[in-house]
Each structure stands twice: as structure tokens, then as C-alpha cells.
Amino acid sequence: MLPENITAILARNEEWTGEATTEPYEAGWAREAVIFVRALKQPVGPAPLARIEISPDGMHWIPEGTQMQMPTEKDGIAVARIAHFGNWLRVSTSFEDGASCTVLVTAHLKA
């Protein structure tokens, strides 16, 4: 049997401002994840770094160490490649006041 391989949509057409995160996603079956963040509209203001965060329980989060520069233009994409993440994954970022980005966040997971 071929190994499991799933594309999951973590956020779709969400306008991110301030402290922004994706919903918690469980993927303990996956050995690796590639996460893309695409700007669906022209971002406003400075583009922050986004962090990959992991968790023991889906409720308490800690940076995994991987960061990516949020897109600076419409249809720009950021990418993070992650392994050794346990079960829980999310993307988190912090915008300055007045800054925003409408995102499509997708996770590409492989057993």
C-alpha cells in the first residue's frame, strides 16, 4: 500500500491581524509536513515572520523553531518544512497594529 499523503486546509480566506494562528491540527501519523501560506489579497503593512508551533495536547503551544517570512504581495507564498513534530501542528504569527494578510494555509503531510 502507498504511504498516506494528505493535503489539509488549515485556514482559508481568513484575514489575519494581531496575534493570528491556525486551528490545531493533529497529524501524528505523518513523518513530515510542508506548510504553505499564500496571500489571497494584497497584504497590508509590514509582513511578519510566521512560526511553526507544536504542542503536547493541542492546548499549550511552543515554537518548533522553524520560521517563514509572511508573503509581501498577493499570491506570494511562504513555505516551511517540518519533521519531528509529534502530533500537533499550527502556524502562528504576530502583526503590527494596522497590518493584515488574508491567507490560505495548507499542510501537505506524508507518512
Add this chain to the structure above:
Amino acid sequence: MLTRNDANGDLAEAIRQAMNLSNPVLSRFDPLPRIISLDEFSRGHCGWSQLVGNYEDTLDSMLPGYAQHTSAMLSTLPHWDAGSHGGMGSSYALKIATRPRPGAQNVAIKRLTFRKRGPIRFEAYFTFKPEATELKLGETDVRSVGFLFDLQGGDRDNGAERVMPHLRFFNAEGGRHLQKWQFKNETTRFHPVGSGEKTLSHYHLAPEGWQDLPDGSQRLCYNEIATKVNWSYLRFDFDLAEMKALSFQCNDRVFDMSGFESIRMPAMKNLWCMLNFCFFAETDVAKRAFLYVDSVCISGDF
């Protein structure tokens, strides 16, 4: 008196049942003769994907009820205090999680078409819990969990309709532990999406319009802390020929479906022979609701 064909039919049925009962995966179900799909989530999502709303030109045209939906997950039911709970026959279950705000919903869907208009049977093992963010039972945090079909007759059928039977376990609202099965026979009005020439949208899981199933109260095994779960069985029989519910069972209770009605509407342009199945979850408080599905068997009499 049995004819020779009757006797052969009885023998074939006895062999079929014996083979199902000797198969540990199938033995926990009572499928009709043809198995349309048998889903165990240690084999992946088995086609249960996110219900995405309709849109045209821009995602902004998607109705808010659909925009909130997220992808279902393969979960071991991992709990902060007790570790992975696991499923009935493997480590994994399908997890449908809402966002953490009152009234938030999420839906997973399996999209098929049918080849014969006759009886079908939908069986599943499921359980539900709120996210264990408090050291409390949280038995009134999940508003509802349920399932629905989205069906439409064939393109040559006279008077074909789109028919959407809905059933939910209305667990709680406003802190009241209600624990009863409900159905709905009305949807919200249709909205054109984009130009409206090809695509319409309606949010059929809006909170309005649910009605109590007669004698539909049922206390399920909820257990005693937020991280202990027990699997429950459900079975819903529906006749695609008459587009009518035949029976519904949850655990030891079989419910009277004579008063059950589906949402019905005129057939739509591009949905012929549609055979869609959905599971959904809804939270009542600012806490995620989780619907877990261990396994699903969909079968038909053809």
C-alpha cells in the same frame, strides 16, 4: 412453501451473513447485501473531506456557515492526562473539530453517486467530547453532533428532487442537557453565488428549524471526565426509490421514523444521482467540540 429459487436465496443470505459475522471488521455492522464503502480511519480519510462552500470569482462569496469549516483529521484521541484513547479496532478515528466560539460548526463529507434507487443503510460508531480545556466534565459544552445525506434523483427520473435527510443528537443548549434526536425539514433561502447562473448556496445546518424526533430522548454513555469516551453505534436506513427514511437506531434504541421528514427542494442542474453523506459537530460554548468517528459502513440493497 419455498420454491427452489427461494431456497437458493435463503442459502445465499445465510452464507452472506455467516461470512460477515466471521469477519471481525464487518461483524460489528449489519450491512445490506452490497457494501458501498467500509471506512476505517487507520487507512486514511477514506474520502471524508472538508465540506467547502460554493463560491464564484472570489472566496468572499462563500456563505459564513461554510467559511468556518476546516479539514477533518486522523486522530488517536490524544488526551493531555491519559494519552491516546484510540479507536475500536485501530489507533485512529476521524476527528471533526469546531472552532472555539459558541455556535461554531464543522462538517466532513463523503461524495458519491448511486447506481440504483433502493434501500441504503448508513452505520457508524461515533463519540463526542469538548476540548478538555477545563478540569470539568463539560457535558453541556457540545451543542450537537449529527449526520445528513444530500441526495438527488437521476436525470431521467420524473419529478426528481433534491432531498436532504438530517438527524442530530441535540446534546445541550445554554447549559441545559437536552439529549434528544432531532430532524429538520427546512433550509435557509438560497443565495446566488457570483452571477447565480450556475451556482447557488444555502446553509442547511443553520440552527433554525430543528424538530424533535417523536420519543427521541436518549441518554448516551458520556462517561465521567472530559477525557473518557465510549463509542456509540448508529444506523440509518433510507429508501432512495421513495426518498423516505425507513428506520433509525442508536445503540439499544430503535426510533419511530413515521414523523420524520427530510429537507426537500427542486432538483438542481448539476447534482444528478448525488449520494453524499456528512457528519457534523456544533459547539455551544467558547470551546472546541470534537466529533470522532471510528468507522462507517454504507451499504445498499442491489
